[in-house]
Amino acid sequence: MLQQAFNGLVGGAFYALLALGLSVIFGMLGVVNLAHGAFYMLGAFGAFVALDSFGLNFWLSLLLVPPLLGVAGIVLERLFIRRLTPLDPLYNFLFTFGLALILQDLVKREYGVSSQPYPRPPALDGTVDLGLFTYPAYQVFVLGVSVLMCVVVWVVLTRTRVGMIVRAATERPELTGALGIDVGRWVTPVFGFGIALAAFAGVLAAPMRAVNPLMGADLIITVFAVVVIGGLGSVFGSVAAGFAVGLVSALGNLYVPALSQILVFILMAVVLLWRPAGLFGREEAFR
Amino acid sequence: MILTRLARSGRGGWLLLAAGLVAAFALPWLIYPPVALDIACWALFAAAVDLLLGFTGLLSFGHAAFWGGSAYCTGLIALHTGLPFPVAIAGGAAFTALLALPIGFLSVRLSGIYFAMVTLAFAQMIYFVANQWRDVTGGENGLQGIPRELFGLDLSDSFFFYYAGLPFVLAGLFVAWRIVRSPFGRVLVSIRANPDRARALGYPVDRYKLQAFVLSAALAGTAGGVFAIGHGFASLEGVYWTTSGQAVMMVILGGIGTLWGGAIGAALIVQLQDFLATAGFAETGIITGSIFIVVVLLFRRGIWGTARHLLAARRTPAAPADVAAESRKSVDTPA
Numbered sequence: 026m027l028q029q030a031f032n033g034l035v036g037g038a039f040y041a042l043l044a045l046g047l048s049v050i051f052g053m054l055g056v057v058n059l060a061h062g063a064f065y066m067l068g069a070f071g072a073f074v075a076l077d078s079f080g081l082n083f084w085l086s087l088l089l090v091p092p093l094l095g096v097a098g099i100v101l102e103r104l105f106i107r108r109l110t111p112l113d114p115l116y117n118f119l120f121t122f123g124l125a126l127i128l129q130d131l132v133k134r135e136y137g138v139s140s141q142p143y144p145r146p147p148a149l150d151g152t153v154d155l156g157l158f159t160y161p162a163y164q165v166f167v168l169g170v171s172v173l174m175c176v177v178v179w180v181v182l183t184r185t186r187v188g189m190i191v192r193a194a195t196e197r198p199e200l201t202g203a204l205g206i207d208v209g210r211w212v213t214p215v216f217g218f219g220i221a222l223a224a225f226a227g228v229l230a231a232p233m234r235a236v237n238p239l240m241g242a243d244l245i246i247t248v249f250a251v252v253v254i255g256g257l258g259s260v261f262g263s264v265a266a267g268f269a270v271g272l273v274s275a276l277g278n279l280y281v282p283a284l285s286q287i288l289v290f291i292l293m294a295v296v297l298l299w300r301p302a303g304l305f306g307r308e309e310a311f312r
Numbered sequence: 313m314i315l316t317r318l319a320r321s322g323r324g325g326w327l328l329l330a331a332g333l334v335a336a337f338a339l340p341w342l343i344y345p346p347v348a349l350d351i352a353c354w355a356l357f358a359a360a361v362d363l364l365l366g367f368t369g370l371l372s373f374g375h376a377a378f379w380g381g382s383a384y385c386t387g388l389i390a391l392h393t394g395l396p397f398p399v400a401i402a403g404g405a406a407f408t409a410l411l412a413l414p415i416g417f418l419s420v421r422l423s424g425i426y427f428a429m430v431t432l433a434f435a436q437m438i439y440f441v442a443n444q445w446r447d448v449t450g451g452e453n454g455l456q457g458i459p460r461e462l463f464g465l466d467l468s469d470s471f472f473f474y475y476a477g478l479p480f481v482l483a484g485l486f487v488a489w490r491i492v493r494s495p496f497g498r499v500l501v502s503i504r505a506n507p508d509r510a511r512a513l514g515y516p517v518d519r520y521k522l523q524a525f526v527l528s529a530a531l532a533g534t535a536g537g538v539f540a541i542g543h544g545f546a547s548l549e550g551v552y553w554t555t556s557g558q559a560v561m562m563v564i565l566g567g568i569g570t571l572w573g574g575a576i577g578a579a580l581i582v583q584l585q586d587f588l589a590t591a592g593f594a595e596t597g598i599i600t601g602s603i604f605i606v607v608v609l610l611f612r613r614g615i616w617g618t619a620r621h622l623l624a625a626r627r628t629p630a631a632p633a634d635v636a637a638e639s640r641k642s643v644d645t646p647a
Contacts, residue, residue: 057425108609114425115371119564120608122557126601134595246436246553249429257426283444290437294418297430301421 028158029279030272035164037271038171039226043248044255044263045175046222052195052258053215055114056106059121062245063128064220067094068227069236070132073141083146087228091221098220102213110212125242133238140235167229174225175264182260191215195258250293256306266304332572336478344586345471346542351575351582352474352481353539358562358574359488360531365560366569367492368524369504370420371428373556374435375532377415378408380550381438382533383540387455388448390541396462401480401537408533409526411438416525420518423507432553439551454547458540470542477538484534485575491527492571500524532559554597561604567614576615 047061071090075081081089101124109117149163182188193201194208202208227241234240247270255266270289278285296304339348357379364370386404390397415434419427442449449455460473491497503510503517511517540546549555562581566573581600588596607614613621 055425057429105605105609112612115428116608116612118371118373118425118428119560120605123561123601123604123608126554126557126597126604130595130597130601134598242553243436246433250433250436253426253430253433257429286440286444287437290433290440293430293433294414297418297421 026276026279028160029275031155031158031160031164031168033272033275034268035168035271036275037268038168039230039244039267040248040251040271041175041264041267042171042222042226042229043244044251044267045178045260046219046226047248047252048255048258048260048263049178049191049222050216050219051252052260053191054102054106054110054117054212056110056117056121056216057114057249058219059118059245060125060128061121061219061223061248062241062243063125064094064098064223064241065227065230065244066132066238066241067128068224069143069231069234069240070136070141070227070238071224072228072231073143073236076143077141083228083232086231087225090228091225094224095217095221099213099217101220102216106216107212125245129238129242136238138237138239140237143231143236145232163232167233170229171226174222178222179261179264247289250289253293253303254289254296256303259303259305262303262305336482337475340471340474343583345469345474347582347586349470349474349477349542350539350586351579352478353535353542354559354562354578354582355575356481356484356488356535356538357532357559358566358578359485359571360528360535361559362563362566362568362571362574363488363491363528363531364524365563366571367497367504368500368521369507370423370521370525371425371560372419372431372525372528373428373553373560374415374419374431374433375529375559376551376553376555377435377438378412378529378532379536379539379555379559380442380546380548380552381411382408382536383546383550384442384449384455385533386537386540387458387546390458390461391455394459394461397460397476397541398462398480401534401541404537404540405530405533408536409530412526412529413522416522416529420521420525432556435551435553435556439548439553442548442551449546449548452548454545455540456545458544458546460541460544473542477542480534480538484531485571487527488531488571491524496520496523558600561600561607563614564612565603565607565614567617567620568612570614570616570620573614573616 043061043065047058050056050058050061068090071094072083072086075086075090076083105120106117109120145163149166151162152159153162153165155165180188182192190201190206191211193204194206194211198208230236230240248267251266251270252263254270255262255264270292273292274285274288277288281288284291300306336352339351342348357375360378361372361375364372382404384404385407386397386400389395389400389403393400415431419430419434422430443451445451460468460476462476499510499515499520502513503515503520507517510520536550539550558581562577563574564577565580566575566577581603584599584603585596588599593599611618
């Protein structure tokens with residue numbers, strides 16, 4: 026059971042990283058990014074292509090692919106998302122839906138639907154003795170790195186000047202602008218950063234999950250449920266909900282296997298019934 | 313069928329209604345009959361989505377749950393009871409209305425983008441249920457060999473079945489049109505324009521939204537039922553979230569809040585996909601996604617909306633629905 030719980034936390038790490046990016050982007054731009062799963066998929070494919078065509082190993086991919094896709098995100102924001110942000114947020118939602126379709130099918134056209142193999146980095150090929158059970162070293166690494174990443178983002182948001190500006194701009198854009206801070210200047214890098222986080226999760230997923238064009242499509246909807254549970258726009262809520270949902274679905278898999286996939290959504294329904302704004306959301310965001 | 317919207321604004325409307333009906337009846341003569349039936353089904357599906365999006369201000373990104381859920385239910389009834397197919401379709405539509413009740417109850421508590429996300433998530437739940445409940449839904453194989461039973465009539469030719477399925481679509485479109493034109497529909501429009509004011513005027517906003525949601529789901533379910541009988545199968549693709557997206561895409565392409573615009577969107581997208589499939593191009597998402605992006609970026613009024621806008625610019629008094637289109641804009645930029 027402990028091992029299942031650990032599996033759950035590793036799965037939750039991916040939810041948390043994706044939910045974190047989604048949340049930061051939503052907070053800053055008011056955009057719900059349906060293409061977030063597609064960028065996660067592109068991250069995994071980026072690692073695959075880097076190894077396959079350029080011989081770059083996992084560590085270099087982890088370092089290079091997320092910033093590259095982050096830049097792609099910045100271009101995307103500058104060219105398109107920006108035009109739609111003054112309108113009803115639904116338009117950006119629909120825009121990113123179209124984008125997700127295009128990205129998915131472009132990759133499908135190039136590589137087919139079958140999964141591409143990606144080896145684990147040799148340094149993490151073994152297992153780790155965790156006292157009560159042994160566990161694949163790579164999974165331990167994924168969990169550690171994701172937690173570290175979330176902590177770093179949290180520290181940046183709460184302890185630095187940049188984080189202060191981003192938080193202020195997220196919660197009260199007009200007031201922040203009135204205080205002489207150029208909010209618009211921070212929107213683009215935040216979007217790029219969110220995309221880079223999704224790509225980072227994708228590179229991490231490449232050695233342990235099937236690398237195929239549809240890997241992000243199902244995941245992103247589950248991440249939506251996670252974000253609704255945690256409270257949309259609440260950075261802490263989405264990360265906490267990410268790990269919690271991972272844990273719950275792994276334990277659900279152990280006790281009620283038939284419900285393992287839909288447990289997240291049942292959880293979401295309960296949260297909606299009890300606290301429509303999510304566990305850590307602010308009520309004012311609704312209605 | 314397609315161009316009946318203007319029916320309410322004067323004499324020209326009756327001409328358009330007649331033209332639309334002629335087009336609906338002539339369709340299987342002009343194009344491959346199964347494609348014609350697909351267009352009719354998607355037209356009703358799009359109208360159901362527009363009833364929420366254009367007239368209540370709710371973007372449901374989870375209507376695949378109703379379209380595909382009804383396809384399964386209709387198929388199961390037809391397969392296991394051997395009842396005539398209209399009964400199966402009615403059963404499927406009733407099932408979707410029931411399914412929409414809890415989903416709608418939870419979803420209408422949120423608005424705007426949150427509503428879209430939550431409906432999307434619930435639809436994904438239905439997808440996972442359909443995927444895992446193999447004994448009933450057939451899992452990845454779906455339901456196959458759904459019969460077209462109608463008192464022993466031979467409807468195996470899809471040309472004839474088109475005319476057996478069309479009445480359901482036309483009836484569904486008529487219902488949608490009646491809803492929009494009714495006092496109930498005017499309340500929905502007022503909720504879209506300004507929920508707070510509607511509430512202040514004493515309308516139970518959430519209950520209206522829920523009723524609209526259930527009605528819309530039942531219409532989508534009717535369309536999905538006809539689709540399932542027409543194809544003889546129900547598959548997982550029907551409940552997948554891209555199906556919801558495709559219906560929304562048709563509405564936007566045709567024009568939000570136009571009801572009939574979705575039919576034009578449906579005709580174009582279904583034809584395009586048929587063309588691409590015949591040409592052996594499997595990755596249709598590249599094309600449809602691009603069209604979607606262009607429409608969202610540059611052509612947000614849609615085809616019908618643009619046509620009406622140009623017409624209204626010529627005539628002095630703006631058509632009432634254009635007022636609706638304008639108030640939608642005021643939602644875009646909160647005053």
